[in-house]
Amino acid sequence: MMGGKVEDQDTASENKYGEPRKFDPAFKGPIQDRGCTDVICCIIFVICIIGMIGVGIFGYIRGDPERLIYPTDSAGNICGIGEYEDRPYLFFFDLLDCAKAGAAVIQVGCPTPQVCVDECPKKSWVWATQYAAETTGISSGTSGREDMICQYDIEPERSPKTVQQLIEDEDCAAYYVESEPILGRCVPAILNALADKTVGLVSGENNQTVVDKLNNTITGLDIEEGSRALAILLNAYEYGVKIYQDVRASWWMILVALAISMVISFIWIVLMRWIAGPMIWITLIVFLALFSFTTYYAFNRYVNMKDEVEHDLAGNIEFTTNLDYYTNLSVTWLVLGIVSAVFLFIVLVIVIFLRKRILIAIALIKESSKCVGNMIFTLFWPLIPFLLQIVVLAYWGSSALFLASMGEAQYGESNKTISNFTNATTGESQLSTHIDEIINEIPCDPGANDTAGDICSFLKYGGDEYTIYLQVFMLFMWLWVMNFIVALSHMTLAGAFASYYWAFNKPQDIPTFPVTSSLGRSVRYHLGSLAFGSLIIAIIQLIRIGLEYLDHKLKGAENKVAKFVLACLKCCFWCLEKFMKFLNKNAYIMIAIYGKNFCTAAKDAFFLIMRNIVRVVVVDKVTDFLLLVGKLMVVGAMATMAYFFFDGRISWVDTVITRPQLSFVLVPVIIIAVGSYIIAAAFFGVYNMAVDTLFLCFLEDLERNDGSPEKPYYMSKNLMEILGKKNDPEVEAAKND
Numbered sequence: 001m002m003g004g005k006v007e008d009q010d011t012a013s014e015n016k017y018g019e020p021r022k023f024d025p026a027f028k029g030p031i032q033d034r035g036c037t038d039v040i041c042c043i044i045f046v047i048c049i050i051g052m053i054g055v056g057i058f059g060y061i062r063g064d065p066e067r068l069i070y071p072t073d074s075a076g077n078i079c080g081i082g083e084y085e086d087r088p089y090l091f092f093f094d095l096l097d098c099a100k101a102g103a104a105v106i107q108v109g110c111p112t113p114q115v116c117v118d119e120c121p122k123k124s125w126v127w128a129t130q131y132a133a134e135t136t137g138i139s140s141g142t143s144g145r146e147d148m149i150c151q152y153d154i155e156p157e158r159s160p161k162t163v164q165q166l167i168e169d170e171d172c173a174a175y176y177v178e179s180e181p182i183l184g185r186c187v188p189a190i191l192n193a194l195a196d197k198t199v200g201l202v203s204g205e206n207n208q209t210v211v212d213k214l215n216n217t218i219t220g221l222d223i224e225e226g227s228r229a230l231a232i233l234l235n236a237y238e239y240g241v242k243i244y245q246d247v248r249a250s251w252w253m254i255l256v257a258l259a260i261s262m263v264i265s266f267i268w269i270v271l272m273r274w275i276a277g278p279m280i281w282i283t284l285i286v287f288l289a290l291f292s293f294t295t296y297y298a299f300n301r302y303v304n305m306k307d308e309v310e311h312d313l314a315g316n317i318e319f320t321t322n323l324d325y326y327t328n329l330s331v332t333w334l335v336l337g338i339v340s341a342v343f344l345f346i347v348l349v350i351v352i353f354l355r356k357r358i359l360i361a362i363a364l365i366k367e368s369s370k371c372v373g374n375m376i377f378t379l380f381w382p383l384i385p386f387l388l389q390i391v392v393l394a395y396w397g398s399s400a401l402f403l404a405s406m407g408e409a410q411y412g413e414s415n416k417t418i419s420n421f422t423n424a425t426t427g428e429s430q431l432s433t434h435i436d437e438i439i440n441e442i443p444c445d446p447g448a449n450d451t452a453g454d455i456c457s458f459l460k461y462g463g464d465e466y467t468i469y470l471q472v473f474m475l476f477m478w479l480w481v482m483n484f485i486v487a488l489s490h491m492t493l494a495g496a497f498a499s500y501y502w503a504f505n506k507p508q509d510i511p512t513f514p515v516t517s518s519l520g521r522s523v524r525y526h527l528g529s530l531a532f533g534s535l536i537i538a539i540i541q542l543i544r545i546g547l548e549y550l551d552h553k554l555k556g557a558e559n560k561v562a563k564f565v566l567a568c569l570k571c572c573f574w575c576l577e578k579f580m581k582f583l584n585k586n587a588y589i590m591i592a593i594y595g596k597n598f599c600t601a602a603k604d605a606f607f608l609i610m611r612n613i614v615r616v617v618v619v620d621k622v623t624d625f626l627l628l629v630g631k632l633m634v635v636g637a638m639a640t641m642a643y644f645f646f647d648g649r650i651s652w653v654d655t656v657i658t659r660p661q662l663s664f665v666l667v668p669v670i671i672i673a674v675g676s677y678i679i680a681a682a683f684f685g686v687y688n689m690a691v692d693t694l695f696l697c698f699l700e701d702l703e704r705n706d707g708s709p710e711k712p713y714y715m716s717k718n719l720m721e722i723l724g725k726k727n728d729p730e731v732e733a734a735k736n737d
Contacts, residue, residue, distance in 0.1 A: 062406045131163040273370060500694075
């Protein structure tokens, strides 16, 4: 009843969205005779690429990643390199100060002296033991000082200073515990060793005094807080080692599973030709049945409970995690019933009034399966842009690493108060230590720590003011190039799929090498248009990264207005990025067909979509749903099989291959699930591009042609039957011949 009028309205000319396409007898698919587009953007892009390469070379010449990989002491010396080659490990005088500094360590370094050592301590030592031995006469002279770890120019055995003076002047470490090297740093092997460690056996009446002194000193260091941070580090290291061992033991099985996921993805796409329709209709029927039952059940419970006092809200509501409280309220079932009824009504309206558009979406999905089946190489095309993106990512990452390691060593001060006081109980002098403040703006000389307790220590390599600008430029170029590769992939596939649709006799009229031909046209004529479209996305993404950085900086701020504005900006730019990606994708399709510049193609695509907005929305959502189901099926199947295999529940497999013994069964399962999703997304991304391209060609086919011998439709018979269209008998006869 409504079908004909609605279809006529969809294809009617609307002045504000441009005129419909006119019939062109010379148009037989992607235009071959075309010129270069957006040349200025192409030139700018090439210049920026040259700049990106130049910055990378500059970083490789000036930078040294070993500065970031190997640990560096307080004076900026790299442990295990050059002069300190025989001292590969970094020792912290007071590692707990690093833990107490928290996130500031990343920016300003650890506020404690650090030296390179040939090996990490194999035992525990505290300054109070040696101090007590010297002051009580148990030890004569400097005997026992050989166990102290000090600065490079300090020889504690020969130093005229007392042990306490060596500690106060930051010449030597006040204590250390049995440690082991982790990432080149000496970390306590047992985190609670310091807290539980008693002072070495000291005879005489001063033994308890020494114990009190040590306990007071340790108490000022907040060992519990520091130990918690160190425990996280050690646990992360231990888990990392086990995960690495699991991956190494099962790597070839993971590769086999990923290969199987490729096969399943391919089979699923082929089956879409036959199962697309049943899958969508069955899902809709199940959805309607589910919400019909939910609506009935909710209102039935509400009617039975509304007159009972114990189920009445009585104007009060409690917030609790106990769900039984809410299910015993009649208002809960009323709200649930209303929500369910609204969803049921929306779906019913869609099924009743948009059924033809759903049928169009199903027909296009089936046609896309045929298209991909006739161009089987398109399924493997994503491998090429994927490898290109890997190369770009590796180049950007290595360049950023070299740039970060440029420049000279930077030093900064952290204010560490070290003071003496007298214990009221024992009368003994005590040593108290705490970090007052961490400062990274004040330059200092690492060899000239003042008496106030300021520690001048190495922060990082850098200091060149322009380095941050080079990093931002490289980040922007990485975004631009990555989006350029995506754009090139879209345009290449669009040109190939468009040549399929506009082939009157399929598959006879399909070009011999559709993907290669489309790639050649894109590279020869449209690099500028690709650079233009990808530039827009890159700018938006860079702004979003800047907003995320600001959000991170404002986390501790109290300005609610600034946070609200920032949240709104983040939401707006997220929506803008999604819209521009959608528009760019359709613009690339139009460029692949007609060879126009980016702005003209984007305008034509936008107007074409707006003239058929209802069809576009329905087809887009139905396609997204179907592809999501396909991805979930592939990922779910592979993850389930992997779990049962590595968990040993498939016993017969053990007779064929040796199943590895893993610390965490979920490690290979998660890797397989993520890898399967990436592979499925690549395969179904090609399929989605086929649907989008064929859909735009279908809309233009409706506008250009009328089924007469002069203007025959290029769409499939299934689509023509759904729309009530048909070609002239002479056309069909010629087509069948």
